[in-house]
Amino acid sequence: MKKFVKKIIVFFIPLFLYLIIVVIIDPYNFFSNSNFIPLETKKEISFKLNYPLFKLLAFKKKPTKNIILGDSRTNNLDINFINECAGKEFTNLAFGGGTLQEIINTFWEATKETKLEKVVIGLNFNLYNKVNAMDRVSEAVYLKNNFLSYGTSKFVFKSTGLIIKNLILNSSFDLGIPEMSREEFWQYQLNSAANNTYRIYNYPQGYFLELKKIAEYCKNNKIELKFFIPPTHTSLQEKIHEFKLLKEEEKFKEDIKRLASVYDFDFSNQITRNKEKFKDPYHCKESVAELVAKVIFCENPEPDLIDYFVFYENKKE
Amino acid sequence: MLFNSIDFAIFLPIVFVLYWFVINKSLKLQNLLIVVASYFFYGWWDWRFLSLILFSTIVDYSVGILLQKENNILKRKTLLWISIIVNLGFLGFFKYYNFFLENFIDAFSLFGILLKTSSLSIILPVGISFYTFQTLSYTIDVYRKNLEPTKDFVAFTAFVSFFPQLVAGPIERASNLLPQFYKKRIFSYDAAVDGMRQILWGLLKKIVIADNAAIYVNLIFENYPEYSGNTLFLGAVFFAFQIYGDFSGYSDIAIGTSRLFGFNLKQNFAFPYFSRDIAEFWRRWHISLSTWFRDYVYIPLGGSIGGTWMKVRNTFIIFIVSGFWHGANWTFIVWGFLNACYFLPLLLRDKNRKNINTIDSRKLFPELKTVFQISTTFVLTIIAWVFFRAKNVATALDYLLNMFSMSLFKPSPQDLKHISDGAHIIYYILILIVFILVEWLQRTKQHALQIDEHKTNKMLRLSFYYIIGFTIFWFGASQQDFIYFQF
Numbered sequence A: 001m002k003k004f005v006k007k008i009i010v011f012f013i014p015l016f017l018y019l020i021i022v023v024i025i026d027p028y029n030f031f032s033n034s035n036f037i038p039l040e041t042k043k044e045i046s047f048k049l050n051y052p053l054f055k056l057l058a059f060k061k062k063p064t065k066n067i068i069l070g071d072s073r074t075n076n077l078d079i080n081f082i083n084e085c086a087g088k089e090f091t092n093l094a095f096g097g098g099t100l101q102e103i104i105n106t107f108w109e110a111t112k113e114t115k116l117e118k119v120v121i122g123l124n125f126n127l128y129n130k131v132n133a134m135d136r137v138s139e140a141v142y143l144k145n146n147f148l149s150y151g152t153s154k155f156v157f158k159s160t161g162l163i164i165k166n167l168i169l170n171s172s173f174d175l176g177i178p179e180m181s182r183e184e185f186w187q188y189q190l191n192s193a194a195n196n197t198y199r200i201y202n203y204p205q206g207y208f209l210e211l212k213k214i215a216e217y218c219k220n221n222k223i224e225l226k227f228f229i230p231p232t233h234t235s236l237q238e239k240i241h242e243f244k245l246l247k248e249e250e251k252f253k254e255d256i257k258r259l260a261s262v263y264d265f266d267f268s269n270q271i272t273r274n275k276e277k278f279k280d281p282y283h284c285k286e287s288v289a290e291l292v293a294k295v296i297f298c299e300n301p302e303p304d305l306i307d308y309f310v311f312y313e314n315k316k317e
Numbered sequence B: 001m002l003f004n005s006i007d008f009a010i011f012l013p014i015v016f017v018l019y020w021f022v023i024n025k026s027l028k029l030q031n032l033l034i035v036v037a038s039y040f041f042y043g044w045w046d047w048r049f050l051s052l053i054l055f056s057t058i059v060d061y062s063v064g065i066l067l068q069k070e071n072n073i074l075k076r077k078t079l080l081w082i083s084i085i086v087n088l089g090f091l092g093f094f095k096y097y098n099f100f101l102e103n104f105i106d107a108f109s110l111f112g113i114l115l116k117t118s119s120l121s122i123i124l125p126v127g128i129s130f131y132t133f134q135t136l137s138y139t140i141d142v143y144r145k146n147l148e149p150t151k152d153f154v155a156f157t158a159f160v161s162f163f164p165q166l167v168a169g170p171i172e173r174a175s176n177l178l179p180q181f182y183k184k185r186i187f188s189y190d191a192a193v194d195g196m197r198q199i200l201w202g203l204l205k206k207i208v209i210a211d212n213a214a215i216y217v218n219l220i221f222e223n224y225p226e227y228s229g230n231t232l233f234l235g236a237v238f239f240a241f242q243i244y245g246d247f248s249g250y251s252d253i254a255i256g257t258s259r260l261f262g263f264n265l266k267q268n269f270a271f272p273y274f275s276r277d278i279a280e281f282w283r284r285w286h287i288s289l290s291t292w293f294r295d296y297v298y299i300p301l302g303g304s305i306g307g308t309w310m311k312v313r314n315t316f317i318i319f320i321v322s323g324f325w326h327g328a329n330w331t332f333i334v335w336g337f338l339n340a341c342y343f344l345p346l347l348l349r350d351k352n353r354k355n356i357n358t359i360d361s362r363k364l365f366p367e368l369k370t371v372f373q374i375s376t377t378f379v380l381t382i383i384a385w386v387f388f389r390a391k392n393v394a395t396a397l398d399y400l401l402n403m404f405s406m407s408l409f410k411p412s413p414q415d416l417k418h419i420s421d422g423a424h425i426i427y428y429i430l431i432l433i434v435f436i437l438v439e440w441l442q443r444t445k446q447h448a449l450q451i452d453e454h455k456t457n458k459m460l461r462l463s464f465y466y467i468i469g470f471t472i473f474w475f476g477a478s479q480q481d482f483i484y485f486q487f
Helices: A002-025 A039-044 A051-061 A079-086 A100-113 A137-144 A147-151 A154-169 A182-199 A205-220 A234-242 A246-259 A286-297 A303-308 B006-022 B027-069 B073-110 B128-143 B153-161 B174-182 B189-222 B229-260 B278-284 B287-298 B308-326 B330-348 B368-389 B393-403 B413-419 B424-441 B458-475
Strands: A066-069 A090-092 A118-122 A224-229 A261-264 A310-312
Touching (some): A002 A147, A002 A154, A002 B458, A051 A100, A066 A079, A066 A100, A100 A118, A100 A205, A147 B006, A154 B458, A182 A234, A182 B413, A205 A224, A205 A246, A224 A246, A224 A286, A234 A246, A246 A261, A261 A286, B027 B128, B027 B153, B027 B174, B073 B128, B189 B229, B189 B413, B189 B424, B189 B458, B229 B368, B278 B287, B278 B330, B287 B308, B308 B330, B368 B393
Parallel strands (some): A066 A090, A066 A118, A118 A224, A224 A261
């Protein structure tokens, strides 16, 4: 018996050592924002491996009453600019590669951490698809609430390993993104990623009902809810036409308009026609992101911005 | 509490230490600890349903005692029926009430009679099908005088609720498991080490094989009209491995955990996907359920002794009932029916026991003929699995029609791009191939990680365990419930 217990303990020693290293490195700041590993390193490594875990743990420690939800396009909004402009403190809980399911889950998780006052959701048509069902948030929520789950998760394992590698070799983190020129990446996003997104479309009845629940919750709890549709380049907008999804897109816009006020930036205009204003068909450059932020968050945006968005006010709010 | 959860990783060592170091001198206390631990384990999910297990336990314990005292055949039969009605009554209500109600209403609506009743919102107690069958086996065996009824209530309660196999089997017979609660358990180093290996392999099956397959299976089955035949075929193959990894992984963890506490449970899966025909498959898949139905339903119905009609009738009954046991949906009934159709030709030609020897036992690789037989059986199995996985029969038929279309032979890189996130699917397929190879090499053993310590190098062995551990860490998908919990 003792031999067995001894052997088991010896067998698990690497695991215990590993957990001690995790406590020291703490790649996602589970315990605190310790200075042992610079935050920049963690942002460069851990953050990119699991955005939801990183952001939700940070939000748990410092919740704000105002949040922004969405995918990488919303994530691009400059939070310092928004805070200054709005005169309120916001947390950007949008994740790169985010899905609508993740937006919904993040909303409910945020309500558990604090009493919300304002919620802004960035949502494009490509997220409004039943097929697009990835959900990293449920797992992140599970991990952030239990150290052993956190310590033994593959994200913490990978991040810890890469941070140690970075410390020892002083090497930069390589996400494995293939080398491409801007034009090549543009075409890849358009012909591969976009085709992949729009090839299979199923109306997300379930997501709509979940968004409806969020809208009702916000109304009942006096939380200001707003949607916005981030701008995409017209070459991407044309894909919707190419895949004969115009009616579905219209339905998407009608659906969210029924729930809350909507700022729509995603239509053909001077900005969305200009390739120079975009990093790729999905993502606008910082100058456009600032313009979007101004419209949504600033008290008195400049009047000439009116050409770049359409505002649909929800009277039931 | 899930076996693949941190909760269980904390729970198990605590119970183990209490069991072997604190109360190891008292058999009664050890049994009591098993009862408390089992109820805690089950109550972690939903404590309200503990009363159901306790009620079944009290009824069957009392029926057992009364059966021993009673010689009157009619009264003995009445007692047996009390046990059957109570146990199957609970099962019927929680699992099948809404199914029968809905079908009843549908049947009347065919004749233009519209009945106004509403279905109940019933939560299915986890593992009810498993512990119900386990406790029923006790009453039936006592009734048949194959087993002495127990007077030790704690031992009987521990037998019914034994936590390693409470919620998803293996369904143990009272004649095998109950006597183990009467005897003082002696710690066996070899058994415990082997148990740990089986747990490790079970975790690999569940977390790496099943949970990763689930990512693709869910996507493909959810959007099947959009995919080509070969993608649907891939989805069905992945589901075959998902359900195998999920369920046999659970059984491995259950058997391994039991061995840590000095118990021996029966093998529940014997490498079923290496079967050469469907009869062999059913001797290797969910053995504890198949043998339960054989002993308590098939043989009492006359088994295969009677004429052709009797054989046909009994085969269909056993497979359809077995299908229905899995869930209140026509898909499970069709799944059972289909398996009966596969099995019947073998039975009628007396070939159902043709393949009872070990598959190509002394060979490293299978013969070409064996490969053909295994592949054919596997394809038949995955066709049936489509019904098991689909939401309804119409969807399953549509899925199969799309699968067996011309696009089955036309590769669709676009589909692969759509279902796979980068190179994940390639890594998964590589892991699956290594997994199948290991299982093939170990096919004569009780489980794939049964290793003779004297014949293998210690460092090699340790490295292998760490590689498995690393694979679980690295390729572990999001934690998912075990599929068989819902049954």
